[in-house]
Amino acid sequence: MADSSGLSIMGEELPSVLISEIGGTFGILESHVEFLKKHFNLITMKEFHKNKEELHERIKSIFVFERRPVIDPELLESLPNLKVIGNSGVGVNHLNLKLITSFGVKVTNTPHAVSDSTADIGMALMLASARRLVEGCCLATSPDTTHFAVNWLGVEVSRATLGIIGMGSIGYKVAKRAKAFDMKILYHNRNRRKEEEEQEVGATYCKNIDDLLQQSDFVMLVVSLTPETHNLIGKRELELMKPTATLINICRGAVVDQDALVEALQNGVIKAAALDVTYPEPLPRNHLLLQMKNVIITPHIGTATVQALRMMTEEAVENILAVLNDLPIPSEVIPK
Numbered sequence: 001m002a003d004s005s006g007l008s009i010m011g012e013e014l015p016s017v018l019i020s021e022i023g024g025t026f027g028i029l030e031s032h033v034e035f036l037k038k039h040f041n042l043i044t045m046k047e048f049h050k051n052k053e054e055l056h057e058r059i060k061s062i063f064v065f066e067r068r069p070v071i072d073p074e075l076l077e078s079l080p081n082l083k084v085i086g087n088s089g090v091g092v093n094h095l096n097l098k099l100i101t102s103f104g105v106k107v108t109n110t111p112h113a114v115s116d117s118t119a120d121i122g123m124a125l126m127l128a129s130a131r132r133l134v135e136g137c138c139l140a141t142s143p144d145t146t147h148f149a150v151n152w153l154g155v156e157v158s159r160a161t162l163g164i165i166g167m168g169s170i171g172y173k174v175a176k177r178a179k180a181f182d183m184k185i186l187y188h189n190r191n192r193r194k195e196e197e198e199q200e201v202g203a204t205y206c207k208n209i210d211d212l213l214q215q216s217d218f219v220m221l222v223v224s225l226t227p228e229t230h231n232l233i234g235k236r237e238l239e240l241m242k243p244t245a246t247l248i249n250i251c252r253g254a255v256v257d258q259d260a261l262v263e264a265l266q267n268g269v270i271k272a273a274a275l276d277v278t279y280p281e282p283l284p285r286n287h288l289l290l291q292m293k294n295v296i297i298t299p300h301i302g303t304a305t306v307q308a309l310r311m312m313t314e315e316a317v318e319n320i321l322a323v324l325n326d327l328p329i330p331s332e333v334i335p336k
């Protein structure tokens, strides 16, 4: 892994950093451990619980990966020298920012590392839904299939209108990709992008989200989950969309009112949905969304690439070292 930070604390013992565990489904990738150990003395939660008395004053940072370890008041109270929580990933809705910062602890995230891989998943879901890829795979592997029925047709994304809700770094990368597919691009964002940025990707700003919903063939959600964006897309918004439109969600499940979505899909209010995120994750096996032919669901794999995970670890390490060395912090998350 690239050692771009050059920030290890020279001449000092490596700072102790708490991690959930190494390996397993939710632990740190074993191939990242060597890199992390160049900068930190890693302490797993298991070691911490076994030896709290000796370790609690030494821990300066917590490296959060896959929402673990869980940061609760008890953990924060037990770490008097904690300076920073380095989240590996951009979304921090699993962290109570107000609580954490009330302990004088900073929070950082990794917006740069995740943007390409998450934008790719957005495009992959849009294309897969438009061209009925999952259904097509099932047809191809079905023993009864000789040829697809002549009226078994998908639609093209070329020249269709894509409405991007949330034009941060991921949304912007989606727009760049969509431009290459000759899509017409609309976007809604709290803050309008600079004119030259809009021109670069050919995106038109919709101040009013309703205009975007009414005009788009594909609506892609790329916002952070906050109290303002919780259930941002509900019954009213779905009813504004075209009956031929597809909803793609690559941010957080709770941005959509899922019951309203099920109803809209059942009643033909919209045509289809492609979701990398749901609530809960995973959905219960008997959930209606898992049974609909016009829905594609992936298990939150936006950053599940070799490259993204490597860059997330590197970006998180840079952030943590910047805080511990009292240097400008590349990506600090400030509670609103």
Ligand SMILES: O=C(O)C(=O)CO
Pocket (backbone or CB within 6 Å): 088, 089, 090, 091, 092, 114, 118, 251, 300, 301, 302, 303
């Ligand atoms: O970076 C994040 O927050 C993710 O959810 C990755 O998909």
